[in-house]
Amino acid sequence: MxxxxxxxxxxxxxxxxxxxxxxxxxxxxxxxxxxxxxxxxxxxxxxxxxxxxxxxxxxxxxxxxxxxxxxxxxxxxxxxxxxxxxxxxxxxxxxxxxxxxxxxxxxxxxxxxxxxxxxxxxxxxxxxxxxxxxxxxxxxxxxxxxxxxxxxxxxxxxxxxxxxxxxxxxxxxxxxxxxxxxxxxxxxxxxxxxxxxxxxxxxxxxxxxxxxxxxxxxxxxxxxxxxxxxxxxxxGRKYELFESYQLEDAERVIIAINSVCGEIKEVIDERREKGDRVGLLKIRSFRPFPYEEIAAALEGVKIVTVLDRSESMGAYGPLFTEIRTALFNAPQKPMVYNRIFGLGGRELFMSDIHDIFEENKTYLETNRVEKMFDYLKVRGG
Amino acid sequence: MPSLQEMAKKDGAFAGGHRMCAGCPVPIFTKMLTRVTDGYEIVAGNATGCLEVASSIFPYSAWKIPWIHTAFENVSASMSGVETMYRVLKKKGKITKPYKFIAMGGDGGTYDIGLQSLSGAMERGHDLVYICYDNGAYMNTGVQRSSATPMGASTTTTPKGEQSFGRQGTRKDLTRIMVAHNIGYVAQASIHNPVDLSEKLKKAIELDGPAFINLLSPCIPGWKIAPDLAVEVARLGVETKYWPMYEVIDGEYKINYTPEKDIPVSEWMFLQGRFKHLQKPEYKDVVDAFQQEVDRNWNWLVRQAEAVKLLSTEAKN
CATH class of the missing domain: 3.40.50.970 (Thiamin diphosphate (ThDP)-binding fold, Pyr/PP domains)
Known part of the structure; x- marks a missing residue:
């Protein structure tokens, strides 16, 4: 810098x-x-x-x-x-x-x-x-x-x-x-x-x-x-308000911000090879927040896991609240839920990201989000 | 140095129609900013405070020179930014005229919440004159005590009461703190003496580097005095040695005015409603302690000034 x-x-x-x-x-x-x-x-x-x-x-x-x-x-x-x-x-x-x-x-x-x-x-x-x-x-x-x-x-x-x-x-x-x-x-x-x-x-x-x-x-x-x-x-490098990674035909999507997106992309590549229709929406501009554009990009997506790397104690994570707001008026709303991860630098490994995709697969198959909000990789549940 | 009459003919920095209280002496110095010296463009900054709010109620402004206010505790820092940008643009040839920079704040914005940013700006050596108009409390928010409030003053956060004589303890001596920054010019002045004040302003502005002026400026509602008394009360503050007029040039103390008579400080105090309760006999101790503090400070100052004279005599011998 x-x-x-x-x-x-x-x-x-x-x-x-x-x-x-x-x-x-x-x-x-x-x-x-x-x-x-x-x-x-x-x-x-x-x-x-x-x-x-x-x-x-x-x-x-x-x-x-x-x-x-x-x-x-x-x-x-x-x-x-x-x-x-x-x-x-x-x-x-x-x-x-x-x-x-x-x-x-x-x-x-x-x-x-x-x-x-x-x-x-x-x-x-x-x-x-x-x-x-x-x-x-x-x-x-x-x-x-x-x-x-x-x-x-x-x-x-x-x-x-x-x-x-x-x-x-x-x-x-x-x-x-x-x-x-x-x-x-x-x-x-x-x-x-x-x-x-x-x-x-x-x-x-x-x-x-x-x-x-x-x-x-x-x-x-x-x-x-x-x-x-x-x-x-x-x-020569093209940027949008957010990056759509394998979103085109994705059923299950993670939305996240910053460095964790690199690992998520790797995991998506692995799962795509096996035919799993997963994708990532990576936020670039959080303010201004592109509500309409995100809603349009998520058309056809069935379930969205929003990863927040910060807490809003007593509320959902800040990214989650924006995403759900963006989706509220969408004609076909995907299921959407929130996970908090990585506070204070806690690592999220590729295996953990696989676990997220397994979890949202189960949620989609059972048509039920068991936990709307949870912490990932934390002691004591 | 132009005479006061000549100065009055020049363009002032501060227009009438502002909303300072009737009788407030602060505009005496703001009007002077562009009048004491020629050849410089003057840019001013304000800490949040009475002067700031009363001079800039949107869409009006009393300022006839460029003026910036950003917050309460940071006028020294924001003016550091302005002054630094000036040096860069001058270096790049985008500005050719010589500029001088003035930061202004009350005692709350200077002694208390703004002390850190003031200290930083002075230590870094910006070409900046800081003028503190000291009225001894947070007057803009309704007379709460500051570290400049004198002992015994009744304020809204140190009210006189059944169990209290008002502000406990003695005030901070900010002028001496500023001297400890080893800057080229530090002075105390009083609003009642425009000749002395204008000379000090001129020295401070013309100095290449940081300068600090602490200005006694009575507050009509805060001191509980009649609107026509500000100048008289300031004068008596100096005559009773509560507020010595002195300057420290390159670390050397010089007393600018020595009162001819020993007037007890209680004469100054009892002109003001904020000290009135101390007239009761049970508070004699407080008034005595106040007097002792005034004497101690004056004597300390005299010793500093004498040491300077002694050293210069030795140097000559």
């Missing part, structure tokens, strides 16, 4: 160290120290200040990036809302990590899922290549004049962030041409046309501003598609 940031060459990067995102900033700091970028780093004293400085720098009129994880993003919480509500196109790498307590440094999605209502576009990645590609596209999506919203580019901590994978790095000049020059709107540094940013907005205007933000998020769906299309034209 730091290499990608070097290629993008942002103006300002405010950042604070937190495992596992630290190395992104360490490596990038070396690029700054070696004069390989024009960027100024602000080594702030907390993540709250990191996001505050991001907002100030972006409002001043330039391109701003940062990176964080888990508790770090939690400390930014207040400012995540301010960043999106002040319509600052900040791009942040979020290396997904479990929220404390108990303290844990490994992957789950409790950090980003908790921030799903903060007004940020959220893009997820199965592997390093997708994370790299998403980061490039994120700049162009965030800065689009019909969007002007911050984007978090999410990937699983350690499993992906610290994993050595073969990937295609693109030419720096091509990337810079693709992302283009930053265009500012009402920059704070424009003293000829002084603007007031962050005014007090009461009952008579607040709701219109929120609605405008909502419309920008709606626009983002088409802009993500458009930018992904342009990316494919130049770099």
């Amino acid at each position: 730091s290499e990608c940031m070097r290629q993008i060459n942002p103006d300002v990067v405010p950042a604070f160290p937190i495992t596992p995102s630290t190395q992104v900033i360490e490596d990038f700091s070396q690029f700054v120290a070696d004069g390989k970028v024009d960027t100024e780093i602000i080594t702030v004293e907390s993540e709250h200040s990191a996001m505050s400085a991001c907002i100030g720098a972006a409002a001043a009129g330039g391109r701003v990036m940062t990176a964080t994880s888990s508790a770090g993003m939690a400390l930014m919480w207040e400012m995540l809302y301010v960043a999106s509500s002040m319509r600052q196109p900040i791009v942040m790498t979020l290396i997904n990590r479990a929220m404390s307590a108990p303290i844990n440094i490994h992957a789950d999605h409790s950090d980003s899922m908790g921030a799903r209502d903060a007004g940020w576009i959220q893009l997820y990645a199965e592997n390093n290549q997708e994370a790299y590609d998403n980061l490039i596209m994120a700049i162009k999506i965030a800065e689009n004049m019909d969007v002007r919203l911050p984007v978090m580019v999410c990937m699983d901590g350690f499993i992906i962030s610290h994993c050595v994978q073969t990937m295609q790095l693109e030419d720096t000049e091509k990337i810079r041409l693709f992302v283009g020059e930053f265009a500012s709107t009402y920059p704070v540094l424009d003293t000829e046309n002084p603007a007031s940013w962050g005014a007090l907005d009461l009952q008579d205007y607040y709701m219109e501003h929120k609605r405008a933000q909502h419309m920008a998020m709606k626009n983002a769906k088409n802009v993500i598609k458009k930018v992904s299309g342009e990316f494919a034209d130049i770099f």
Whole structure:
């Protein structure tokens, strides 16, 4: 991710160290120290200040990036809302990590899922290549004049962030041409046309501003598609709002996010060889959430297992609630149920994924979902 | 340095029609921001607080210069971002004019919730002037105590009561904390003395690097004083040595004003409704302790300033 940031060459990067995102900033700091970028780093004293400085720098009129994880993003919480509500196109790498307590440094999605209502576009990645590609596209999506919203580019901590994978790095000049020059709107540094940013907005205007933000998020769906299309034209890798893997004729489908999808694909390949009609729907854009498109992609599917890598204590998992909402108005609703897995980095092996497909096979054959909600691979049931 | 009359003719940063309370002295300094020095573009930032809410009720704004507010505890951090972006764009040739950056906050946003981001910004060395208008409590939310609230003051979270004389303990000395950051310029000023204040503002703005000014700024409803008394109460705060006017340049203390007479601090206190209950004889101890604290701080300051003089004499010899 730091290499990608070097290629993008942002103006300002405010950042604070937190495992596992630290190395992104360490490596990038070396690029700054070696004069390989024009960027100024602000080594702030907390993540709250990191996001505050991001907002100030972006409002001043330039391109701003940062990176964080888990508790770090939690400390930014207040400012995540301010960043999106002040319509600052900040791009942040979020290396997904479990929220404390108990303290844990490994992957789950409790950090980003908790921030799903903060007004940020959220893009997820199965592997390093997708994370790299998403980061490039994120700049162009965030800065689009019909969007002007911050984007978090999410990937699983350690499993992906610290994993050595073969990937295609693109030419720096091509990337810079693709992302283009930053265009500012009402920059704070424009003293000829002084603007007031962050005014007090009461009952008579607040709701219109929120609605405008909502419309920008709606626009983002088409802009993500458009930018992904342009990316494919130049770099050859095609991305959609979600990935359909063997969905065409699938009867039984798993829906999941991030690194686990790699294993699921392997398992699907094995089972397909034996004629088992299984498939995967992998979420890329969680905000905005493509409800209609997902419902259309699941037409003909008979049962859906939604895997959530985070908890919403006292409710179903956050992905599950979106999927069931997407399916509610579908003419033929598949059976759909929820499994929580992988909290705090707990492994899910290929054999476990086979077990999921065996379970949903039984559910389909008996036409009965025995357990709507359950934990996978947990002691004590 | 332009005279006050000359300064008044220049374009101010802050327009009338804002919704600060009648008699609030805060606009005295906001109007000065663009008037004390020439040759710089001035960009300002605000912590959440009275000044922020009363100057920017959408769709109106009293600010005639670029101004940004993002939250309560972080004006130093968001202005660090603005200032850093300026340096990058200047380096790239996209901006050519020289700029200066001002961050403003009340004592709640500065002494308490904003202390961490203030400390970070000062330590990192941004070219930023921080002005704390110290009115000794969270006035915007309705007079709750802060760590700047003086001993004995009755606030809505330290009310006087059957068992309490108000705020317990002594206030934090933020100015000295800022001196400990080893920045080039730290000063205390008072809203009643615009000549001294404008000189300090000019020094702070013209300095290349971080500067901090702590400004005594009485609050009409919070101190429970008449709307025409803010300037007089601030003056008496300085005359009684509650609020010494001094500056620390590159670590060296200089007292800017030494009162001619020893006026007991109770004269300042009892002009204000928030201390009125302390007039009861049973609270004599509290008033005495307050006076001792004022004396101790003043004497400490005098010793710092004398040490500087002594050292410079030795250097000459």
